[in-house]
Amino acid sequence: MGQAFLPVLPTTHLTSTDKNVCATFWEMQIKCTQCGADVTVQQDETFIECPFCASALFLDKRKVVFHYLINSNFKPNEAEGNLKRWMAGNHTVKDLDLKAQIAKSDFYYFPVWYFKTKDSTGDRIHLQPAASTSVSEIKKLQIPAGALKFYDKNLHNEHEIVKPDVLYDSAQTWLQNSGTDLNTVSEAALVHIPFYQFHYNFNGQSFTALVEASSGQVYANIYPAKSEAPFRVLFAMSIAGFIVTSIICYALGFMLNSSDLIEALLTAEVFKVFAYGLVSVPLIIMAYVIAKKV
Ligand SMILES: [Zn+2]
Incomplete structure (x- = not known):
């Protein structure tokens, strides 16, 4: 032997x-x-x-490229449920879940290059899309240990498998360029990850969102986000409001105590305490109304 x-x-x-x-x-x-x-x-x-x-x-194993697939745990309606919950969340425009019209959805397995590196700081997973995609969030995917199953072409619909068009060599070059020592790679694999891709319309514009079908996590680069413009206007108004209030308070202080500078400043400070309180009331109400509407 x-x-x-x-x-x-x-x-x-x-x-x-x-x-x-x-x-x-x-x-x-x-x-x-x-x-x-x-x-x-x-x-x-x-x-x-x-x-x-x-x-x-x-x-x-460092010289083998493995070939895995992650199983889908979500049915189309369950994936859509996750999308709606995400749409109802805080970072998207208000009532997106009610106003967005889902135009179509596709299911596919998207290929990514998977590199596991091992060094003194521990294990790390690096992902790189193996086909072109506009959703760069794919690199942030979390792949749970144990989810990787060996790819078996007989178990899956060939038309659901997105063909990789990024070569393994290119992925390795990317990994190297991102500062990883290729000698620390302990495992490399091509992984097919299940996704539902939703196309939806909102205010005459169309958007795309992905629901990763093993975890149910939603990924989107571009979506109707909460507008920040009203909050910026409110911020500018607040600053202007407090400056104007301060000037009025000093003017009043000097008008009432024209002979004594110290007395005039003290009077102005007392006025400011009350005036700031008064000015902040409408600003707080406006902030509340904007947060409700946007
Ligand atoms: Zn032998």
Whole structure:
């Protein structure tokens, strides 16, 4: 029984025209370094025994690109429910959940490149879209441990799988450019993540939102946000209001105590306490009304 190390593994390069790569990616045959037989490697195996010559083989996972899929846990109506709750939330324009018209929804598995790095600070996951998307929030996805299942092309509708068009090499270059030492990569994978994509209309404009279908999390770059303009106007009005109030208070103080400067300033300060209180009442009411309406 010899010990063998397997440095060279099957192709990890992926092109959009390479249709069979998904199927063969993981039903991977490696050559036994001792007897040359084809050995099939399973998902979680690192140490393999050659069934033909009983050699102990070690699989260097840093050189393998795995191929995973995350299962969907949400039905279309449940995903839409999550979208509506998000629309009813605080960062979107008021009543978006009631006023938005959902035009259509699609379900698909979106491909991302997944890199796990290991260094003295611990494990980190880095994600990079493997196909073009306008939703850059995809990089912020949280992939729960245990959610990664081996991709099996027979289990899924081929038309629901978005074909990757970003090569593995490009993803590696991106990782390197973002300041990661490629030697710290302990695992690399192509992961298909389930999404519902909703197109909706609001005030004559159309928007897109994604609901990640394993966690139900909503992702959107652009959406009808709460307008900040009324709050800015209110802020400017507040500053102007307090300045004008201060000037009036000083003017009154000097009018009432024209002979004594100290007395005049003290009188002005007393007036200011009451005047500021009076001025803030309408401002607070306006802020409340704006917050209710926007
Ligand atoms: Zn063998």
